[in-house]
Amino acid sequence: MAYWLFKSEPDAWNWDQQVAKGEAGEEWHGVRNYQARNNMRVMVVGDRGFFYHSRQGLEVVGIVEVCAAAHPDSTTDDPRWDCVDIRAVAPLPRPVTLDAIKADPRLSDMVLVRNSRLSVQPVTDAQWQIVCALGGLEKAG
DNA sequence: GCCAACGTTGGC
């Protein structure tokens, strides 16, 4: 299983809205960046991801799961853009702030730190475990 | 709200 990180400005789409979508989940539409799209194209159902609030919040707030593989983005007719569906799995007992991530030397290679502009990013197994632990999740995943 | 970093576009 692979791990990812999904960024959203909470003004536009936030964790509570994601939770409200329940088991069915919701399209992660609106991505118009090739790198982010390519990341979604290689996701498989069951992959897990962090849900991160950018601009406001600046913290990882929850765990999501990919519940549909990449398909055309319903919000555009442009065939270049695909997206997956994700559903909320669980909130982090303690949200992990960007400050905390930056302060942890083990996380210095996270894409979130290295390339803050990429909206859908890969997360390594090690990074996943560390952020889950910081967030108060005993068993990751 | 500012602006640095990054990605994309388009003229050449």
Add this chain to the structure above:
DNA sequence: GCCAACGTTGGC
């Protein structure tokens, strides 16, 4: 295919 101009993102 280069690169200047432009638009967007997101931390601050």
